[in-house]
Amino acid sequence: MKRYAGFIALGLLSLAALWLAQEKPASKGPATDRQTTAHPPPAGGPQQNRNQQNPDRNPAPQGTGFDFYVLSLSWSPAFCASPEGAGNRQQCGGDRRYGFVVHGLWPQNDDGYPEFCRSSEPDRVPDALGRSLFDIMPSMGLIGHQWRKHGSCSGLSQRDYFSATRAAFDAVRLPQRIASGAEAATLSADAIETAFTEANPGLSKRGITISCGGGRLEEVRICLNKDLTFRDCPELDRKGCRANTTKIIPIR
Template sequence: MLRGALALLALTMPCAASAQAVQCSLPAQMPRPRPVQPDAGQVGRIVPIGGYTLALSWSPQYCSTARGGDSAFQCNGRNGRFGFVLHGLWPDGAGGSWPQFCRKADLLPREVIRQNLCMTPSAQLLQHEWAKHGTCMASRPELYFDLARAFYQTMRFPDMAALARRDRLTVGQFTDAFVRANRRLRPDMIRVGTTRGNWLSELWICMDKALEFARCPAGKDGAKSSAYLRIEPGPAMPRPRPAPVTPARGPGLILDLDPHAQVPKEGGG
C-alpha cells in the first residue's frame, strides 16, 4: 500500500475542456453512476505497489463500436468530440499481482464527476476507476483524480489525423511520433494496445514507484513494434503546446492509504 506522503504541487486546475477534447460542454445535470463491485472471480487485494500505469484510450476507436447509455456522453457528439482520453491511473504490484478494490467505494460526489468528465467522459468509468484502482492509492477520490489529471494534462499528442492517413504505419513509427511530442518519454516506457484488425485502442505509459516515467517492466507487453497499426480517424486536434517536463511538485497533494483499510469481502462493495 502507499503510505506516507507523495507531494505534487500546483496541479492543473479542473477545466471544462481537457487537452484532448476539441469541444466538451458539461450537461446541466451530472450523470450519476451505479455502484461498482468486483466481478465474479475478482477479489479485493492489498499488495505492495511496485509502479504505476497511465492508461490513455483512443476515443474514436472506442466509439466506433460502443453502444448503450454509458457511452452516450463520449460518443454521441452532442457534448464533446474527443481524441485521447484518460482510462485511468493504475497501481501495479511489485510482482505478478496488483492491488485492486482495496476498500469500499461510495458513489462519487457530483463535483468530482464535473471536474473530470471532460478528461474521462463516462461517469460510470470514473466510478469504476475509483473503486478498483483509486481506493488502493488515496483516501479520497478528489486526491486520486487530481493526481491522474495532473499527469494526463502534461501529455502532448502527435498529429493523429496525419498518422491515420498513413499507409503501412507500424507500431514503432507511431510510438516514435508520440515520443517526439513528449520528449521526456522513451519508446520503452510506452506500450500500445490494439483491437482485432490492428486498430489503435490504448496507450499504457509506465511509471516507477516514485511516479516518474520509467521503462515498462517485463511482462507488460503491447503490440509488437514491427506490427502494422491502423487508426480510426478522429476530430482534428489543435496543435500541441510544449509540455512541461513533469507536473509541478511541492507540498499540496497528499496521498495516504488508510492503514486501517480492510479488503472487502468477496461480493462486497
C-alpha cells in the same frame, strides 16, 4: 633653509593634489559594480527557473501501497466504434469529438497490480467531482469504475486520486500528428511509440506500450513514477501490441 622648506612644502602639496586626482576615478568603481550586478539576467533565465519550480509548487498527491502508475490513454474514436462504446452517450453520443481520453490511472506493482481495495472513501464518485473531469474522462460510468477498481488501491482520497489523474494526463505531451485525429492513418505500433517518445523527453520505448485490437489502435499506456516522472516497465512493455499496421480511426 627657508627656501628649502618652501620647496618641500610645495612638493608635498603637489603630491597631495596628484593623489586626490587619482582617487576620483577610482571612487566610481563600487558604483559601477553595483550597476553591473543589477543588470537583468538573460531573457531565458527567469523563464527556465519558473519552469523548474512549477512542479514543486503544485505537486501531484503521491499515493502509497504500490510501486508505480500506468496511465492508460484510450483512443476514443476506436472505443466509440466498438459495440461497448456504441451505447455510451456521454462519451460517444451527439457531437462528442474526443481523441485521447484517460481510461484510467492504475496503481501497479513490479509483479502484478492491486484492484478493488478496501477504502474509507465511498464507492460512488459525486457528480460534481466526476463532471469536473469530463474534458479528459468523459463518462461517469468510467470514472466510477476506475475509482472502485484502481483508485481505491492508490492510498488517496477520491479528490486526490482524480487530481493525480489530471496531473498525469497533463504530464504527457500528445504527439499532434496522431492526437489531432484529422484523418485516418495507418502506422505500426513501433511508429506510434516513437511519436510519443519524440514528443516526451525522458520517455523511452521501455516505458510505453500500445494496445490494439482488430487492427485498430485502442490505447496507449505509459508508466510513471509516483511523482509522475517517466519510468521503464519492461514487464508491461512485453505485453504490448507489435502489429506492423495499426489503423487510427479519425475523429468524426
